[in-house]
Amino acid sequence: MEDPKAKEKGKEKDKGKEKDTNGKGSKKAKLSSPDDLVEIPFDPKGFGEQLQSGMKLLHENKLLSDIELIVAGERLTAHKFVLYAWSRKFQELLKDIGSAATLEVKVDPKNLDNFKLMLDYMYTGTSSQRITQKNVMDLLDLCHEFGIAPLKEECGDFLFDSSEDINAVYLLELAEKYETKRLEKKCAEYLAENFEDLMEQEDNLLMKLRVSTWVELIKSDEVKVTREEDLFNTVLKYADMRGATNEESRAILTQLLPHIRFSLCSPKFLVEEVERNKALMDIPILKQLLFETFRYRVNPKCTPLFTQINTKRRKANLNVLLQWDKDQPFTHGIYTLENDGFTAHKSSQPGTIYVLRTKGRLEPPGRYYWEVTIEAMAGSQELHIGIAEDNFNFHTAYLRAPGSYYIERHGGLMTGHNQVASGPRLGVNDNVGFSLDFEEETLTVFHNGTPCHTFQGVWGNMWPCVAARDVGTKLTLVGRSPKLYKFGEKKDDGSTTKKKKKGSKSTSGDKGSSSSK
Numbered sequence: 001m002e003d004p005k006a007k008e009k010g011k012e013k014d015k016g017k018e019k020d021t022n023g024k025g026s027k028k029a030k031l032s033s034p035d036d037l038v039e040i041p042f043d044p045k046g047f048g049e050q051l052q053s054g055m056k057l058l059h060e061n062k063l064l065s066d067i068e069l070i071v072a073g074e075r076l077t078a079h080k081f082v083l084y085a086w087s088r089k090f091q092e093l094l095k096d097i098g099s100a101a102t103l104e105v106k107v108d109p110k111n112l113d114n115f116k117l118m119l120d121y122m123y124t125g126t127s128s129q130r131i132t133q134k135n136v137m138d139l140l141d142l143c144h145e146f147g148i149a150p151l152k153e154e155c156g157d158f159l160f161d162s163s164e165d166i167n168a169v170y171l172l173e174l175a176e177k178y179e180t181k182r183l184e185k186k187c188a189e190y191l192a193e194n195f196e197d198l199m200e201q202e203d204n205l206l207m208k209l210r211v212s213t214w215v216e217l218i219k220s221d222e223v224k225v226t227r228e229e230d231l232f233n234t235v236l237k238y239a240d241m242r243g244a245t246n247e248e249s250r251a252i253l254t255q256l257l258p259h260i261r262f263s264l265c266s267p268k269f270l271v272e273e274v275e276r277n278k279a280l281m282d283i284p285i286l287k288q289l290l291f292e293t294f295r296y297r298v299n300p301k302c303t304p305l306f307t308q309i310n311t312k313r314r315k316a317n318l319n320v321l322l323q324w325d326k327d328q329p330f331t332h333g334i335y336t337l338e339n340d341g342f343t344a345h346k347s348s349q350p351g352t353i354y355v356l357r358t359k360g361r362l363e364p365p366g367r368y369y370w371e372v373t374i375e376a377m378a379g380s381q382e383l384h385i386g387i388a389e390d391n392f393n394f395h396t397a398y399l400r401a402p403g404s405y406y407i408e409r410h411g412g413l414m415t416g417h418n419q420v421a422s423g424p425r426l427g428v429n430d431n432v433g434f435s436l437d438f439e440e441e442t443l444t445v446f447h448n449g450t451p452c453h454t455f456q457g458v459w460g461n462m463w464p465c466v467a468a469r470d471v472g473t474k475l476t477l478v479g480r481s482p483k484l485y486k487f488g489e490k491k492d493d494g495s496t497t498k499k500k501k502k503g504s505k506s507t508s509g510d511k512g513s514s515s516s517k
Contacts, residue, residue, distance in 0.1 A: 156183030279488020357465035364438035378472030423452035
């Protein structure tokens with residue numbers, strides 16, 4: 001009699017064989033019937049190479065050619081299916097001629113070579129001819145006329161990449177006219193990368209951009225701007241210059257202000273500068289944005305009531321990074337933070353000195369500027385203000401250790417224990433400024449706006465930091481002191497107070513803040 005256990009084991013073994021044969025791990029799939037289908041994977045590289053080779057053969061050997069193009073007096077052989085597949089204009093031209101085997105294409109004689117280049121591209125995706133400074137604009141215009149979009153993009157890339165001095169406004173106009181998406185993207189990236197430098201130019205090309213371009217620009221996290229207040233002021237200036245009247249300027253701001261990250265602005269700036277400007281506060285969306293910003297500061301997890309706000313830090317924005325970090329363990333709790341985390345008060349343990357650093361570090365690439373204002377000084381003991389590298393031992397007292405760059409109370413410019421230069425003594429209400437340039441690998445120290453010394457070879461992640469021994473010392477982190485742009489002085493008739501005729505009286509209207517940029 002057959003053992004039941006042995007019989008069961010035999011069944012399990014047969015099941016295992018079936019699984020090996022038909023499962024995912026099998027080396028050879030078994031079809032249960034002739035009607036079963038096996039999917040053929042698409043190989044874009046192999047398919048593309050084979051198709052390009054075949055199309056090149058058709059183009060060069062006139063094989064199966066079914067139409068002759070007459071272009072600027074020259075006859076060129078082609079294939080209707082290629083022309084039809086590529087170009088809406090060719091679709092219309094072919095429809096007009098029906099079954100005829102000849103098509104006259106009206107092209108300026110100077111564009112004959114460009115037409116041949118375009119035709120080559122339609123067959124093979126390339127050409128033996130080259131895009132040059134001489135032919136790029138005519139070729140771009142021709143490709144736009146016939147709808148050869150990929151070749152248009154190549155022309156746009158060439159225009160941007162071959163420009164020694166980028167004229168972003170001109171290139172953006174071309175991108176809009178010819179619908180070249182890659183050129184538009186490259187221009188936007190250029191503007192974002194150089195935004196802070198462009199803000200300071202007298203002939204400011206930012207003021208010449210379209211409103212839609214501004215929207216896309218300030219939505220980006222990649223805009224390099226040290227302070228969000230600076231970006232806000234530039235937006236105000238743009239709307240003021242772009243709009244002919246207050247009403248037009250407010251309409252522009254209604255589109256742009258939702259993309260300003262007010263949570264990154266100083267509360268003092270928002271309360272004392274923005275809220276006091278009647279012309280701005282008459283814009284409904286701004287009231288909603290400020291309301292949501294203040295709610296966010298009280299409770300970052302709250303659900304917006306009126307409108308969404310973006311609280312993410314931009315690429316080079318310092319407003320979030322430059323707050324003192326009260327939670328770092330190596331300060332031993334001797335600093336009390338005030339003014340929303342921007343002011344550090346040495347409030348306990350007299351005679352001790354520990355390093356206090358910011359919440360976030362400064363990372364390459366890029367350029368950064370910030371200041372530390374000495375709000376109060378007590379006694380005459382050590383005070384260090386500067387930066388420290390990532391590998392600095394923050395548990396040590398002082399900044400006198402390898403990996404630090406700082407100015408000390410008596411004006412010594414120091415790297416670790418070593419004094420490399422002498423500067424002015426520090427006093428109450430002094431501003432100590434720092435310009436960190438990762439591209440040049442330099443750190444320049446300023447005293448009340450005057451450069452004192454430039455450290456060379458500064459590279460890697462850096463932490464702004466201070467160390468004070470005397471109880472009562474107060475140190476406040478600031479960027480460039482933000483002042484609100486004078487928005488709202490434009491008269492309703494479209495003129496401005498600056499354009500007022502001599503001897504004429506100014507009319508009443510919205511007045512901006514008395515502070516200037």
